[in-house]
Amino acid sequence: MPPTTPPTGLPPMKDLTTENITENVHIVNSQCPSPRLKYLLHQIVSHLHEFCLETRLSTEEWSYGIKFLTEIGQISDDLRHEFILLSDTLGVSSLVDAINHPRQPPATEGTVLGPFHTHDAVDMSHGAVLHTDPDATPLFVLASIKDTAGNPIPDVKVDVWEGDSKGFYDVQNPNREGPDGRGVLRSDEDGLFWFQAIVPVPYPIPMDGPVGKMLKALGRHPNRPGHVHFMLDKPGWDLLITALYPRGDPYESSDPVFGVKESLVVDLSTVEDEEMAKKYGVKVGTKLLKHDFVLLSEEEARELRKKNAIEAMEKQGRKVVFHDDLPVPADDS
Amino acid sequence: MPPTTPPTGLPPMKDLTTENITENVHIVNSQCPSPRLKYLLHQIVSHLHEFCLETRLSTEEWSYGIKFLTEIGQISDDLRHEFILLSDTLGVSSLVDAINHPRQPPATEGTVLGPFHTHDAVDMSHGAVLHTDPDATPLFVLASIKDTAGNPIPDVKVDVWEGDSKGFYDVQNPNREGPDGRGVLRSDEDGLFWFQAIVPVPYPIPMDGPVGKMLKALGRHPNRPGHVHFMLDKPGWDLLITALYPRGDPYESSDPVFGVKESLVVDLSTVEDEEMAKKYGVKVGTKLLKHDFVLLSEEEARELRKKNAIEAMEKQGRKVVFHDDLPVPADDS
Structure with a gap:
């Protein structure tokens, strides 16, 4: 099947080396229309890559992890929620x-x-x-x-x-x-x-x-x-x-x-x-x-969540805006 | 079924509050007999928790994530490897x-x-x-x-x-x-x-x-x-x-x-x-x-992997020992 969706408007990736994979994933994900999803993916990708880099995850360990997660999905059904157990x-x-x-x-x-x-x-x-x-x-x-x-x-x-x-x-x-x-x-x-x-x-x-x-x-x-x-x-x-x-x-x-x-x-x-x-x-x-x-009260809980979210963002050196009461970095809004 | 395995020798968790969950997970995992697995789990747990804390992951998002991962496992078979695609x-x-x-x-x-x-x-x-x-x-x-x-x-x-x-x-x-x-x-x-x-x-x-x-x-x-x-x-x-x-x-x-x-x-x-x-x-x-x-050569690649692993550990402020050519923090060995 020939491709039908040209990548119009996508910022081109960096010069494509072994060293800048993380940055390139962020660039490809940067066109996500939802600021909240974009923020979640940015953090997921950063943590996943950091984990692989700092542990020097081996190909065998990666492969074991893929198998482990697949088995968890496959044993799950309406009565058994193995991913929740994980x-x-x-x-x-x-x-x-x-x-x-x-x-x-x-x-x-x-x-x-x-x-x-x-x-x-x-x-x-x-x-x-x-x-x-x-x-x-x-x-x-x-x-x-x-x-x-x-x-x-x-x-x-x-x-x-x-x-x-x-x-x-x-x-x-x-x-x-x-x-x-x-x-x-x-x-x-x-x-x-x-x-x-x-x-x-x-x-x-x-x-x-x-x-x-x-x-x-x-x-x-x-x-x-x-x-x-x-x-x-x-x-x-x-x-x-x-x-x-x-x-x-x-x-x-x-x-x-x-x-x-x-x-x-x-x-x-x-x-x-x-x-x-x-x-x-x-x-x-x-x-x-x-x-x-x-x-x-709901109001007390909402205020406390908001205060905690602002603190968590400040800890990362980021200013925050809220989308549906959930935080995203202000520079992305 | 009455429990049969007493937690002998396990260091007791901290005083059990909302704030010290991460530390308590590390304590419970600290008796892992494999230094490499212990290190991998320590880093996985740290990153997962940090991700939840910095994004203030909502219960609905968590629930969506559980469903997403379960579906990936369930669509996978010998010919289709959706977790590898992820x-x-x-x-x-x-x-x-x-x-x-x-x-x-x-x-x-x-x-x-x-x-x-x-x-x-x-x-x-x-x-x-x-x-x-x-x-x-x-x-x-x-x-x-x-x-x-x-x-x-x-x-x-x-x-x-x-x-x-x-x-x-x-x-x-x-x-x-x-x-x-x-x-x-x-x-x-x-x-x-x-x-x-x-x-x-x-x-x-x-x-x-x-x-x-x-x-x-x-x-x-x-x-x-x-x-x-x-x-x-x-x-x-x-x-x-x-x-x-x-x-x-x-x-x-x-x-x-x-x-x-x-x-x-x-x-x-x-x-x-x-x-x-x-x-x-x-x-x-x-x-x-x-x-x-x-x-x-295999030797050149092994040396390069080792050099990179030592650098990655030093970046975390850790000294390194190797188990089966894979790094773990020296203070855990």
Whole structure:
């Protein structure tokens, strides 16, 4: 097929040597109509080339990398997201969450969504039992949701999910008939919600694919410390996807997906108060997780993202303009 | 499944905040038993995180990237290597070749292998006709192979391949019955080889996959300038994979895979000498490509790679040790 698209208007590349490949890629990409995409590609290409140059990447290593990435794509399907697992195990997912949902005290920090959230969890009333697992240690969860000024936030949609006493989520059960270990509540007029969960246990991430091979080669273990997931959602407030990790888990300081943050490690106590036990319909002696969540408003989060973006650009010695709230260097606008 | 591998001996991560994710990933990866793999991962993680931080990568962009990479894996098969195409179009393949086969004058520069090399090309004698394409403009190729001191190198295996007058390689023909447009020669005792090819024409790289979508979004055209491929192989000499590009192609300065280098752009002349025409069995007036290839010895190439690796490490302020001829920082050894 003869070529049909002449490269009109393209600035000619430099004099084409082994040394100026990076610069030439930037020139060829410089006609990208989207300033944001142009900036992303400029940085991707710079980092990829810098990586090859500083490591003197061998042809065999490059070839291995191509095969590794191809296998990750090929093992992926609607239920298995191996590229997300790669992103998780390299700390990228956690970082992207932190960038997009920045928090400053007293706001609650977020963490990775993970692969086990579903959209079929049913509405439940306060105090409902999340799990039907008879082998589990019951855990009563009592939580509040407030704004940064300390005011309660009512009517927040609270999506909660966790694995069972063996470390499995319901979706990992091949005979799953419906949701188990998950539910949706709404905070009451005092910003409170409560439910009966189980004390979470550690569990391994999938190790039978290319990412598992990578972790083995790196000498890493696959076990996530036990946790309960929370997604707090209300229009006008920055979405909070987070999890709480009971203190003392053996994998607390080596989470393979870097989801644990110090502020999300919690101390469990015990329901010792007869009045409380009666009020919430739980037994005295039940394990208790009390926690105060603090949400940023959308406006607070947007301002914080913008401030951080300007700082990140200044660190590169660049002035910034925003396209759809995302930064690009001003000299490209 | 309860976890079975305790993280014995792993240095505990830092105090686990949004700010120290990168450092924590490095700590978790620090027990990798291979110093080279540890170094590669350290640099990959640093660059990935730096990219996210400096661009403030949005959750939607991250998600698009995951989908893009997954699709590239899924469209790939034994005949289609979309990840190699991605590497080619971002200049990575060309860079990796330059790193692994460094050249200094007068040695001939290399370039990308491309996806159209096969292993079924047949041996041919000097002067043989490479192509059976009746629509093509014949091109007589007469070449020498020398070392850096100017001595001829005999008995080099010379693998040559090129597309037809429409820009197609034989492997792109669904009715392909055998090799066409490719062959294998051996340089004679004077280091010479010659054959009858065709004047190459430009052709587009595959645009029907995710990489094609990327090029369109970047405003890039798919057309490679016309070229003839050469692979020169002899034990004791650094493998030379290269191509020659007749000057004046409209895509000469905007090659989508960054294979063109100034030293590989050649001027065609014409067979004007009756004696030459008779000697090589071609007509007076035939287009002529004369070229002198210069090979580095394996030893020269190894020394050059080592010198470049030491310089690249020093640029990072690091001392270097070598494992299997590949560099790692000395403080990790």
